[in-house]
Amino acid sequence: MSLVIALSVFNGLEQLIRSLYDSFDPEIRITSLKGKTFEITPSFLAKIQNLDGVYILTEVIEDNALLKYQEEQVVVKVKGVSEGFLKEHRIDSTIIEGKPSFYKNNQDAAIIGQGVQYQLSVHLSNGLYAMQLLYPKATSAGSLDPQKLVTRENIIPSAVFSIEKQYDDNYIFVSLEFAQRLFTLGNRRSAIEIKSNGKIGINKLQDNLKELLGKNFLVQNSDEQHSSLLKAVKIEKLFMHVTISFIFAIASLNIFFCLTMLAIKKKKDIALLFALGATRSMIKNIFLVEGGLIAFTGASLGLALGLGICLLQQKFGFVSMGMETSIVDAYPVKLQLADFITTGFTVVVITMLASYRPAIQASKTVVKEYL
Numbered sequence: 265m266s267l268v269i270a271l272s273v274f275n276g277l278e279q280l281i282r283s284l285y286d287s288f289d290p291e292i293r294i295t296s297l298k299g300k301t302f303e304i305t306p307s308f309l310a311k312i313q314n315l316d317g318v319y320i321l322t323e324v325i326e327d328n329a330l331l332k333y334q335e336e337q338v339v340v341k342v343k344g345v346s347e348g349f350l351k352e353h354r355i356d357s358t359i360i361e362g363k364p365s366f367y368k369n370n371q372d373a374a375i376i377g378q379g380v381q382y383q384l385s386v387h388l389s390n391g392l393y394a395m396q397l398l399y400p401k402a403t404s405a406g407s408l409d410p411q412k413l414v415t416r417e418n419i420i421p422s423a424v425f426s427i428e429k430q431y432d433d434n435y436i437f438v439s440l441e442f443a444q445r446l447f448t449l450g451n452r453r454s455a456i457e458i459k460s461n462g463k464i465g466i467n468k469l470q471d472n473l474k475e476l477l478g479k480n481f482l483v484q485n486s487d488e489q490h491s492s493l494l495k496a497v498k499i500e501k502l503f504m505h506v507t508i509s510f511i512f513a514i515a516s517l518n519i520f521f522c523l524t525m526l527a528i529k530k531k532k533d534i535a536l537l538f539a540l541g542a543t544r545s546m547i548k549n550i551f552l553v554e555g556g557l558i559a560f561t562g563a564s565l566g567l568a569l570g571l572g573i574c575l576l577q578q579k580f581g582f583v584s585m586g587m588e589t590s591i592v593d594a595y596p597v598k599l600q601l602a603d604f605i606t607t608g609f610t611v612v613v614i615t616m617l618a619s620y621r622p623a624i625q626a627s628k629t630v631v632k633e634y635l
Contacts, residue, residue: 265507265565265566265567265569265570265573266508266566266570266572267505267512267566267570267603267610268510268566268567268574268596268603268604268607269570269573269574270504270505270508271393271501271505271600271603271607272574272597272598272599272600272603273569273595273596273597274497274501274504274597274601275501275598275600276515276596276597276598277486277497277596278494278497278498278501278593278598279495279596279598280592281490281493281497282486283289283485283496284427284428285428285486285489285490286486287354287355287357287358287427288354288355288358288427288431288457289460289486289489289501290322290354290395290465290486290487291456291459291460291464291485292457292458292460292469292470292473292483292484292485292486293455293456293457293458293476293483293484294312294455294456294457294458294473294481294482294483294491295364295454295455295480295481295482295484296480296481296482297480297481298387298453298480300327300451301449302452302453302480302481303451303452303453304323304452304453305451309321309323309355311457311476311479312456312473312476312477313445314459315472315473316463316472317403317459317460317461317463317464317468317469318458318459318460318461318469319459319460319462320348320351320352320353320458320459321348321456321457321458322344322345322346322348322349322456322457322459323346323348323383323440323453323456324344324345324346324372324440324454324455324456324457324459325341325343325344325440325444325447325449325452325453325454325543326341326342326344326442326443326454326455327341327342327397327399327447327454327632328340329342329397329398329446329447329611330398330399331380331384331395331397332394332395332396332397332434333384333385333394333395333396334384334385334394334400336383336384336385337384338380338383338384339436340380340435340436341434341436342434342436342443342446343379343436343437343443343488343517343589344437344438344439344440344441344442344443344447345438345439345440345457346439346440347436347440347443348457349437350364350365350366352459355375355425355427358425358426359375359408359425359509360378360424360425360426360535361388361421361424362375362388362421362422362423362424363422363423364422364423364437365422365423366424366437366438366439366442367439368420368422369391369420370396371418371420372417372418372419372421372438372439372442373419373420373421373422373438374395374419374420374421374422374437374438375421375422375423375424375425375436375438376421376423376424376425376435376436377424377427377431377432377433377436377438378423378424378425378426378432378473379429379432379433380425380432380435380436380602381421381532382436383433386421386435386594387420387421388423388424391420391537392598394418394419394420395418395419395420395421396416396417396418396419397416397417397418397419397446398414398415398416399414399415399446399447400413400414400415401413401414401415403476403544413444414571415446415447415448417424417442417445417446419436419438419442421524425437447560449527458473460543460604461500466485466486466495467485467623470483470484470485470623472616474603476542481486485612494622505610509610509614511570512610512611512614513614513620516615516617516618518616519555519558519615519619520618520619520621520622521556521626523551523554523619523622523623524621524622524625526554526622527551527622527623527625527626530626531629533628534547534626534629535630535631535633538629538631539631541619542566544628545627545633547626547627547629548624548626549618549623549628550621550623550626551623551626551627552616552619554618555615555616555618555619555623556612556615556616556617556619558619559611559614559615559616560612561620562611562615563608563611563612563615566607566611567604567607567608569594569611570607571599571604573601574597574599575599577594577595577597578597578599579635580594581594581595581616582594583595588620613632
């Protein structure tokens with residue numbers, strides 16, 4: 265029961281991580297292996313867009329900049345995206361205030377994170393003040409004019425999103441054209457994001473893009489974009505499985521001693537069975553069956569209780585995270601058939617191993633000493 269519950273919680277955490285990042289990260293992301301940006305051409309984009317399986321292509325320019333609002337300022341990561349980004353409706357479910365748009369009242373507008381809003385005390389309804397983004401220019405040495413050292417662009421907030429603290433405190437979304445002016449990158453891009461049309465699998469589309477683009481580009485699916493975090497969750501799940509299995513092994517000593525005492529107590533009965541024609545393998549199998557009954561009964565009861573508790577947690581969320589700032593109120597739970605199979609197999613194997621030695625001892629009972 266404990267193993268099923270623990271594995272289901274780890275499954276739930278993994279699913280929660282994926283759901284959080286899926287609202288921010290694309291299904292496939294293309295970046296350059298050489299440098300922060302790469303040059304694009306209409307033919308280059310057309311080649312990707314026309315590939316079987318590609319539905320929406322989003323151009324991305326991303327870099328750090330200083331964001332000022334009245335007397336407050338903070339360094340943010342500005343993500344400039346083309347029109348395809350809003351067409352995906354990727355962040356629609358994360359908007360907590362305003363309407364996502366890159367233009368508002370004929371002005372450039374930004375979608376800002378909730379953390380950025382708090383740090384700068386930004387009010388969407390306050391139209392008197394605009395935000396200002398500053399980015400250092402690549403100027404020639406010896407220039408002393410402060411106006412020539414930075415690029416300044418004004419922008420107003422159109423909406424606020426809330427995904428996860430890492431993103432809420434650092435990111436703002438702007439139009440691709442605005443990012444081009446701010447960073448003066450021209451036809452260079454930081455990344456290209458792909459949304460598939462579902463006609464072919466993501467892995468197949470990823471392989472096709474790798475073949476199309478060659479070795480100079482890194483093509484990652486959503487899991488690979490956060491591989492270290494997801495790998496950490498899987499490793500923790502594995503170690504937890506091993507730890508609880510070790511506790512099972514220690515607990516199975518009770519079965520070992522119970523069957524050993526039973527073999528000692530029933531030596532006269534065993535000797536009588538031998539006298540009636542029973543073989544050693546038959547006596548051994550009797551004790552193995554006894555261990556098997558214990559194993560299957562315990563495993564079935566534990567799996568049923570684990571399933572019931574997980575279903576109740578899914579529906580009612582009895583066990584809370586215990587933090588006001590947590591993303592979800594209760595521990596997430598996800599049931600997987602593989603966890604039930606591996607748990608049942610682990611319990612049965614450990615119990616049968618604990619039963620084997622007493623069964624061997626019982627089969628070695630000497631008939632003439634007990635009759």
